[in-house]
Amino acid sequence: AENIEEAIAAYKQALEVYTNSAFAQYHATTLSNLGRLYQDENQFDLAYDTFVAAIETVEALRGEIVSGEEAKRKQAEEWNQLYRRMVEVCLALAKDTEAIEYIERSKTRNLVELLIKAASASQENLSSIVNSIRFTEIQNLLDNETAIIQWYIFTDCFRAFIITHNKLIIWQSKQQDLENLENWINNYLQLYGSDKPKWRSQLSDLLIQLTKILHLNQITSLVPSHCHKLILIPHRHLHLLSFHAIPLSANDSSTPEYLFDKFPGGVSYAPSCQLLRFTQFKAKKLNDSQLNQQSHLFAIQNPTNDLDFTDIEVETIAANFQPHQILKHHQATKTALTAQPTNQNLANSQWLHFSCHGYFNFSLPLKSGLQLADAVISKIPAYSNSSRYLRVDDEKIIDLDKCLTLEDIFQFDLNNCRLVCLSACETGFIDFNNDSDEYIGLASGFIRAGAANIISSLWAVSDFHTALLMIKFYELLPNYQYNMPLALNHTQQWLRQANQTQIIYWLQGLDKMELVKKQQIIDYLDKQYKPEQQPFKKPEFWAAFCAISPVLGNRPLA
Incomplete structure (x- = not known):
């Protein structure tokens, strides 16, 4: 106890030298250390006041950084523990709503600032939409039927x-x-990375285990019964999980109840409440404008020409949109995508559909992307920049300069875009290794570009199952007033329960699909499944895709 008193006195003396004006970085560090000491001694009021001062200094320092987003990300990593401790102190003092506000202040800072910068450049008044958010503002995002479950991982609990x-x-x-x-x-990530067939065979059991570990039944029982819509805001590696597909009934039932079955109004995801506010603003703006009188689709179709059912998927979907532009097979190059008038068509489209290979680059997350035509090479050229190339397996190397990377997407202007549908593998992955609480993935690039809704995948998906899921999703969209998560949820619910006979019957009724293509799918179904079998029964086939969306119903397109 005597040493603690001396330590407190020493920190206070240090602050007389390390002043905010003369040594701001040391000032913040000393305040943070002093606050930790108060917190560890359960002097929570003093810890709170000290952390307030430390955070004010840290955020002022952040405002002085001019060297770019990477420097700001590193600064956020350096000070993330300060915000986490402030959240803990707020909870100890029963300042529960402030705890959530400080969680929000620590999350997705770079992306929020990029949105402000983009708004300023386009003279769009978005600054109030993406600044720090108050708890009352979070509640005002919700109607009486919607709830948020926001997760946060501490050092001793979640x-x-x-x-x-x-x-x-x-x-x-x-x-x-x-x-x-x-x-x-x-275990989940190690198994996925090292043995995908084994991971697929164990996925259902893994999700059942997760139900118990997360106490999901207990948590969802706390959501008021009148809330039929749910927005999930994960934290760190929880962003990699398909929460909507976690079974609430962990039994051997042929039709278990999954989390999204409990919320018939739709289950969607958001990186943070601040970004949820932004996507709501964008969705409302699109609804209130005349853009909903148009239905222009832009699609990338099977650039590598090795996805057997992708062509059927894109061409069937595109038949519902006029006008539409498709970059198909060898046409879908990086050069073609950036050339005019194609680039302008991309920017003006309300619907973007990318049906191709996707990848996440854990070494260089900003080099994650979508594979376009001519990107595969046989070997890395000598004396080349190694960061330009990504080895996918023993035989396949990708030239990232010929792909659509997250860096490229950050430069897009998609202010007219209602939906970006990433019909590809692993497009929902994020960089979960960094400690900055930044949301770094393909979805963040499209949010930054201005898209109101994004659909992405959380693992490597089957071309056949994905094609049917996407065709069904676009078919259902008008039925649910273009509410993206609701249409996606109902698509997944229908497919997981449908047997081979029911799927064939549905296909035969599709008037926008060519007969020869229908027969191709029917032949595959006849070969792979018996009439009573359910092709989508296992979560691996239907659960990968999730909607990052404000869960708002959009008025139908004319």
Whole structure:
């Protein structure tokens, strides 16, 4: 106790030298250390006041950084622990709504600032939409039927913050739950990375385990019964999980209840409440404009010409949109995509559909992307920049300069875009290794570009199953007033329960699909499945795709 008192005195003396005006970085570090000491001694009021001052200094320092987003990301990593401790102190003081506000202040900072910068460049008044968000503003995003479950991982537990229009409920795990979750995540990712066939065979069992580890039944029971719509805001590696497809009934039932079955109004995802506010603003703006009188589709179709069912998928979907432009097979090059008038058509389109190979580059996340034509090479040229190339397997190397990378997407202007549908593998992956709480993935690029809704995948998907899922999704969109997550949820629910006979019957009724293509799919179904079998029964075939969306119903297109 005597040493602690001396330490507190020493920190206070240090602050007389390390002043905010003369040594701002040291000032923030000393305040942070002093606040930690107060917190560890349960002097929470003093810890709160000290952390307030530290965060003010840190955010002022961030505003002075002029060297770019990477420097800001590193600064966010450096100070992330300060925000986490502030959240803990707020909870200890029963300042629950402030805790959520500080969570928001620590998340997706770079992306929020890029949105402000883009808004300023286009003279669009978005600054109030993407600045720090207050808890009352979060609640105002929600109608009486919608709830948010926001996750946050601490050092000794994880918490679920259940937010409704007029209520806040906080659920807290035990430390053992956190350890079990970390072990589960490590096993899940290791298995996925090293042995995908084994991962696929174990996915259903893994999701059942996750139900228990996350106590999902208990948490979802806390959501008020009148809330039929759910927005999930994961944290760190939780962004990699298909929460909507986690079974709430962990039994051997042929039709288990999954999380999204409990919310018939739709389940969607958001990186943060600030970005949820942005996508709501964009969706409302598109609804209020005359853009909903148009239905221009731009699509990338099978650039590598090795996806057997992708051509059927894109051409069937495109038949529902006029006008539409498709870059098909060898035409879908990086050069063609950036040339006029194609680039202008891309920017003006309300619907973007990319049906191709996708990849996530864990070494260089900004080099993650979508594979275009002519990107595959046999060997890396001598004396070349190694960051330009990505080895996919023993035989395949991709030239990233010929792909559509996250860096490229950040430069897009998609202010007319209602939906970006990424019908490709792993397009929902993010960089979960960084400690900055940034949301770095393909979806973040399209959010930055201005898209109101994004559909992406959380693992490597089957070309056949994806093609049927996408065709069904676009067919259902008008039926659900262009509510993207609701249409996607109903697509997944229908397909997972449909047997081979029912799927064939549905295909035969599609008037926009050519007969020869229908027969190609029917032949495949006849060969692979018996009439009573369910081709989509396993979650691996239907659960990969999720919607990053404001869960708003959009008025039908004319």
